[in-house]
Amino acid sequence: MTFTQTQKWLPLLVPCMPSPQELMPWLERMHMARHYSNFGPLVLELEAAFAQQFGSGVEQITSVANATQGLELVLQALNLPAGSHVLVPALTFVATATAVVRAGHVPVLADVDAQTWMITPEIARAVCERMCIGAVLPVATFGMPQDMHAWQQFELDTNVPVVVDAAAAYGSQWLRDAQGTLVFSLHTTKSLPAGEGGLVVSTRPGLAAKVRQLSNFGINFDPNASMPIGTLAGLGSNAKMSEYHAAIALVSLQKMELHAMQRRRLQKDFICEINQATDHRVAWQVQGTGGPLLAPTLLCASLPNAAVRFVLEQACQREHIMTRRWYQPLLQNMDVLQQRCLTLETPIAIALAQKLLGLPFFLGMTQEERHRVCNVIASAMSVS
Structure with a gap:
């Protein structure tokens, strides 16, 4: 079958974003509250909904501006020695590797499984036997979920922290009662679109809280901390999710x-x-x-x-x-x-x-x- 040059292009992806009408009640709530960023009420409501979905406490959840910054800040929060080797699959989106570099570490590019197209605990074990690895960043390639129980066992056996780049896997990747750290994307083309945004879920004690602090420049706002409020506790970034994006995510979550x-x-x-x-x-x-x-x-x-x-x-x-x-x-x-x-x-x-x-x-x-x-x-x- 032949098409003419006037044939309309068939797109690769089409975002499925909420309509302006669906968003309006949430935007009106935001406007009435006059709170547009800095962990406003819609961000907190979204994080509470995420915590319920993952069966975790809100202290194990934090939103971020996007998944790439989420990966960077998680790596920073792990406090790895500068220049650590971080294992990533060679077959992945560039952000997996650039997050490692921007966090001050060296990506080690490994092979993937021929069937699942993903790096596996078995592949990572073989690499760890040959060289010193500071952390592993498995990827939920094309949204296919990683085995979190297997990665938990890998962490227990090797003492090497694992952070799953689950950017494309919201709705597929779960902890399933395992311990672990997941970073999701809420980009407009993802399964839970917010336009832009990211989510960090971690059972590692204090990790989500540290990422949250680093996403707000690294400033201490904990009155129970050993330093005054407003003191710079770490060299963070401005990676907070806005109320606008939280509003979109809340509508998307309903569908x-x-x-x-x-x-x-x-x-x-x-x-x-x-x-x-x-x-x-x-x-x-x-x-x-x-x-x-x-x-x-x-x-x-x-x-x-x-x-x-x-x-x-x-x-x-x-x-x-x-x-x-x-x-x-x-x-x-x-x-x-x-x-x-x-x-x-x-x-x-x-x-x-x-x-x-x-x-x-x-x-x-x-x-x-x-x-x-x-x-x-x-x-x-x-x-x-």
């Missing part, structure tokens, strides 16, 4: 379960359609021991090889279908990071980087739009 269910159904149907159109020649991320992907926000396919991917990309470009090579180039192939990272052998990540391609996926995607994608994939693979 979170419905949207997660719709995303699961869309993912299931779309993958089934692509499999049928390609005679099952496309591979997909496999669920690990951390549980199922309950709130998918994107669709990433593993194609047979680099040549097929190139042909498909060209075909999608002609037919005005957006695609993206997630997460490529790999971290070790980015000039800005090459001199700041220590790269281990990563054959699986390198192989995946030749084949992965992000396809359009968003709530409200029609069957006609899905068929449009399937037809292009089937056509491209038939000539490859």
Whole structure:
């Protein structure tokens, strides 16, 4: 099927943000309170709702301006020696590595599991046996949850702290009665969109409170502390969530379960359609021991090889279908990071980087739009 040059582009992602009408009652509450930042009533209400969802105390929760700053501040709050080696997967978004660098440490890039596309406790153990690692930053890749019980056991066995970059995994990644630290993103394209925002959940004693303090410049506001209120207790940043973003998140939270269910159904149907159109020649991320992907926000396919991917990309470009090579180039192939990272052998990540391609996926995607994608994939693979 051929489309004309006037064919409307099929987007890769479409944010599912609350409408102005849905937001208005919350914005009116904010305006009446005249409190717009600095841990206002809507931020506190949102954090209380998060604490209830995670079955934790509010002292184990803190909001931040975004997940990247959340990662940076958590690493700072761990008080690792300057220049510590922090293990991260080679296949991840750049913010995982840049947070490590900005916190004053050295990212150590490791390989990932061939099926789940994630770094695992087994991979991390093997690295820790060869070199000194100060902390591990596993990633819930594409929202697939990490096994928190396995990572808790890893921490107990190695005494190496673990911080899960769960940026894309809200609604899928839970502690499940395990001990651990999670950092989520509330970016506009995530499963719980607030426009911008982040969430830190940690059972590590005092960690969330320390991150909270660092997010407010590092100033002490605890009257029970050993220093006067207003004293700089640490070299923090301005990484607080605003009341505006908390208002959006509170509205999004009301529809979170419905949207997660719709995303699961869309993912299931779309993958089934692509499999049928390609005679099952496309591979997909496999669920690990951390549980199922309950709130998918994107669709990433593993194609047979680099040549097929190139042909498909060209075909999608002609037919005005957006695609993206997630997460490529790999971290070790980015000039800005090459001199700041220590790269281990990563054959699986390198192989995946030749084949992965992000396809359009968003709530409200029609069957006609899905068929449009399937037809292009089937056509491209038939000539490859």
